[in-house]
Amino acid sequence: xxxxxxxxxxxxxxPIAIIALFSFSAGRSASQFEGxxxxxxxxxxxxxxxxxxxxxxxxxxxxxxxxxSILGTLAAVGLQGMRGPARAFFDAIIYIAVMIPGIxxxxxxxxxxxxxxxxxxxxxxxxxxxxxxxPALTMGRPSLIxxxxxxxxxxxVLIVRARLQGLESALSEAxxxxxxxxxxxFRLITLPLIAPAILxxxxxxxxxxxxxxxxxxxxxxxETTLPIYIFSSIRRGVTPEINAIGTMVMxxxxxxxxxxxxxxxxxxxx
Amino acid sequence: xxxxxxxxxxxxPAGVWLLVMLVLPLSVVLIxxxxxRAPAGGWVPAFTFEQYANLPARLTAFQNxxxxAPLGTLAALIIAYPxxxxxxxxxxxxxxxxxxxxxxxxxxxSILIRSYAWIYILGGQxxxxxxxxxxxxxxxLIYTPFAVTVGIVYGYLPLxxxxxxxxxxRLDKRLLEASSDLGAWPLTTFLRVTLPMSISGIATxxxxxxxxxxxxxxxxxxxxxxxxxxxxxxxxxxxxxxxxWAFGSAVAVMLILVMLxxxxxxxxxxxxxxxxREDVSIM
Numbered sequence: 001x002x003x004x005x006x007x008x009x010x011x012x013x014x015p016i017a018i019i020a021l022f023s024f025s026a027g028r029s030a031s032q033f034e035g036x037x038x039x040x041x042x043x044x045x046x047x048x049x050x051x052x053x054x055x056x057x058x059x060x061x062x063x064x065x066x067x068x069s070i071l072g073t074l075a076a077v078g079l080q081g082m083r084g085p086a087r088a089f090f091d092a093i094i095y096i097a098v099m100i101p102g103i104x105x106x107x108x109x110x111x112x113x114x115x116x117x118x119x120x121x122x123x124x125x126x127x128x129x130x131x132x133x134x135p136a137l138t139m140g141r142p143s144l145i146x147x148x149x150x151x152x153x154x155x156x157v158l159i160v161r162a163r164l165q166g167l168e169s170a171l172s173e174a175x176x177x178x179x180x181x182x183x184x185x186f187r188l189i190t191l192p193l194i195a196p197a198i199l200x201x202x203x204x205x206x207x208x209x210x211x212x213x214x215x216x217x218x219x220x221x222x223e224t225t226l227p228i229y230i231f232s233s234i235r236r237g238v239t240p241e242i243n244a245i246g247t248m249v250m251x252x253x254x255x256x257x258x259x260x261x262x263x264x265x266x267x268x269x270x
Numbered sequence: 271x272x273x274x275x276x277x278x279x280x281x282x283p284a285g286v287w288l289l290v291m292l293v294l295p296l297s298v299v300l301i302x303x304x305x306x307r308a309p310a311g312g313w314v315p316a317f318t319f320e321q322y323a324n325l326p327a328r329l330t331a332f333q334n335x336x337x338x339a340p341l342g343t344l345a346a347l348i349i350a351y352p353x354x355x356x357x358x359x360x361x362x363x364x365x366x367x368x369x370x371x372x373x374x375x376x377x378x379x380s381i382l383i384r385s386y387a388w389i390y391i392l393g394g395q396x397x398x399x400x401x402x403x404x405x406x407x408x409x410x411l412i413y414t415p416f417a418v419t420v421g422i423v424y425g426y427l428p429l430x431x432x433x434x435x436x437x438x439x440r441l442d443k444r445l446l447e448a449s450s451d452l453g454a455w456p457l458t459t460f461l462r463v464t465l466p467m468s469i470s471g472i473a474t475x476x477x478x479x480x481x482x483x484x485x486x487x488x489x490x491x492x493x494x495x496x497x498x499x500x501x502x503x504x505x506x507x508x509x510x511x512x513x514x515w516a517f518g519s520a521v522a523v524m525l526i527l528v529m530l531x532x533x534x535x536x537x538x539x540x541x542x543x544x545x546x547r548e549d550v551s552i553m
Contacts, residue, residue: 005356008349012376012427015387022390032395071284078280081273090281093288100296101485101529103502104522107509108295111302111313111519150291153284182276211380214487214502218509227382234386234492246383257378261371 016250023243040244050245053229057210060141060225064148065205071149072156073198077190079157080164097154106218109147113139113219139221147219148212152205159204163197164190196263203260207253303519311513321520328521331504332528334490338415338500339483342422343430343476349423350430350475355464357431358438359446370435377428385421385492392417392493413495421489426482430475437471438464473540477533484529501525 023041027034044050079087097105117137128134171193175185213227220228226249233242271279306316325332357369376384390396392411401409411417441464449459487502494503501521508518 001352001356001360005353008353008427009372011349011424012373015384015391015424016376016379018390019383019387071287074280075284078277081277082281086281090285090288093285093292096296097288097292099481100292100526101482101502103485103487103505104299104526105292105295107505107518107522108299109291110509111515112295112298115298115313146287146291150287153287157284182273207378211382213380213382217506227380230382230386231488234389238386238389242386246380246386250379250383253379254375257375 019243019250020247022240023247025240025243028240040240041248044241044244044248047241049224050226050229053224053226056141056220056223057226060144060148060216061206061209064145064152064209065202067145067149068152068156068205069198069202072153072201073160073194075153076157076160076164077186077194079161094154094157097151098158102151102212102214103218105147105151106215109143109215110139110218113143139219140223141220144216144220144223144225147215148205148209151215152201152208155205155208156198156201159201160194160197163194167193196266200260200264203256203263207256207260211249211253299519299522302515303523305516305519307514307516311515313515321517322524324517325520325524328501328504331499331501331521332524334415334498335484335486335500335502336528336532338418338422338498339480339486342419342426342483343480345419346423346427346430346479347472347476350427351434351472354431354434354438354471358435358441359443359464370432373431374428377426381425382488382492385425385489388412388417388421388424388493392420412493413497415494415498417493418490418498421493422483422486425489426479429478429482433474433478434468434471437468437474441467469540469544477536480536481529481533484525484532 022033024036024038025033026037026039075090079090082090117139121134121136124136125134167190172185172189175189176182180188211227212225213231216225216228217231226245230242230245230249233239302313303321304317304319306314306318306320308314353373357366357373361369389412392398394412397411398409401407445463445467446459449463450456454462485502486500487506490498490500490503491506494500504521505518505525508514508521
């Protein structure tokens with residue numbers, strides 16, 4: 001049994017180790033190791049396409065994770081006090097958001113937005129003052145942020161709600177009994193108690209958005225995110241440079257997740 | 271402001287966001303699936319079932335998905351169960367957490383990067399080259415159903431281990447001792463005690479993996495090389511290459527229907543299975 005488990009760990013980590021190993025190869029070939037070198041890391045960091053894609057990914061991940069944390073937390077807290085069909089409807093939508101495959105979310109967002117833009121753009125051109133270039137809505141960063149926020153917002157609602165359900169209502173009831181206005185109770189009692197869940201939700205949302213390929217593939221328009229760059233490069237053949245990028249991305253996700261775990265664990269112990 | 275109004279005000283932004291970015295797009299897909307393809311690509315309004323009648327044209331994609339998704343789920347279960355058992359029942363509590371975290375860590379790194387690593391391992395310079403040293407020649411692994419299955423198992427194994435581990439960890443270990451004290455063979459103990467008690471974890475793990483696999487695109491795209499494709503690959507082709515939105519929408523609607531039906535059947539089965547288990551335990 002022990003040996004079996006060891007095999008499974010080898011299975012889990014060999015591919016990751018191979019990518020990391022080949023990223024240090026000095027040679028041009030991606031399949032033969034020709035001496036240790038860090039040059040592909042330098043090459044990747046000097047590549048303007050990579051840096052552009054990275055900047056896009058970071059920006060989109062940061063904005064959508066922030067929006068999702070705020071909207072998701074508000075919704076989770078508001079839902080606590082709601083009953084009846086409205087609540088059931090909202091729960092159903094959250095459930096759908098998590099269950100529907102990413103690829104269907106991607107195509108649905110693509111055709112819905114393109115159709116809406118086709119209607120709105122001529123109308124915008126019509127009402128725009130003469131002589132000035134009318135704005136044209138296209139797929140790009142904003143549409144990608146909107147799509148990622150939708151999905152990650154559902155995740156934040158689930159995480160924060162789990163935390164809220166574990167809280168003792170006695171605390172906020174005591175606060176209300178002592179005549180604290182509701183906003184004050186929320187700010188001084190509820191918010192500090194759910195803060196770890198919000199932060200964990202933010203970090204998970206950030207990681208999801210940063211790693212997402214399939215939704216971005218449809219919704220990003222002419223923009224390139226890092227996963228899209230990696231995917232299209234692999235299509236042309238694996239290079240040591242891609243391995244270097246992959247290793248850096250894996251390390252970054254890892255650090256974020258360790259932080260999220262530490263925060264959640266510490267708050268659960270309290 | 272009443273408490274009721276305040277609650278509504280807090281839920282409203284998220285609600286509107288979900289309506290505009292989820293409910294509206296999904297409705298558009300449903301509406302588009304009854305339309306027709308514009309000559310230049312795109313969509314024109316119509317009310318026809320033609321797209322649904324055309325679905326057999328993509329039958330292979332559905333067949334592949336409905337064969338390899340359950341197969342991959344089963345393979346992941348078979349590989350994951352002994353590990354989850356070892357971790358939950360046989361491991362020193364001091365090491366449990368760290369060993370479990372080590373299983374889950376890969377899942378939280380980009381599946382794109384982890385999948386393409388298999389291009390190395392299964393490609394001509396990888397395992398086949400190794401096999402040639404032992405005199406086994408002409409083995410082709412990459413771009414086969416086998417490669418896709420390996421990718422699937424690799425990608426989703428952590429998601430299978432975790433719920434089974436949780437179920438087995440909750441199991442009262444004294445039950446296992448009691449069973450062996452009463453003279454049951456280890457295999458009998460496993461089949462009559464351990465396995466039935468972990469059925470909820472197995473059910474959760476299989477469902478999570480199966481649902482994610484139904485919409486899979488990346489693994490077949492990278493390791494199937496255009497020969498082994500899922501419904502997800504057909505969707506990418508229909509929306510981004512041939513720009514046939516009406517037919518693509520019908521394929522997407524069908525995918526969700528197939529998912530709903532299989533998951534419902536599956537849940538019924540699990541419910542029946544746990545019902546019979548309770549009968550047994552009463553006896």
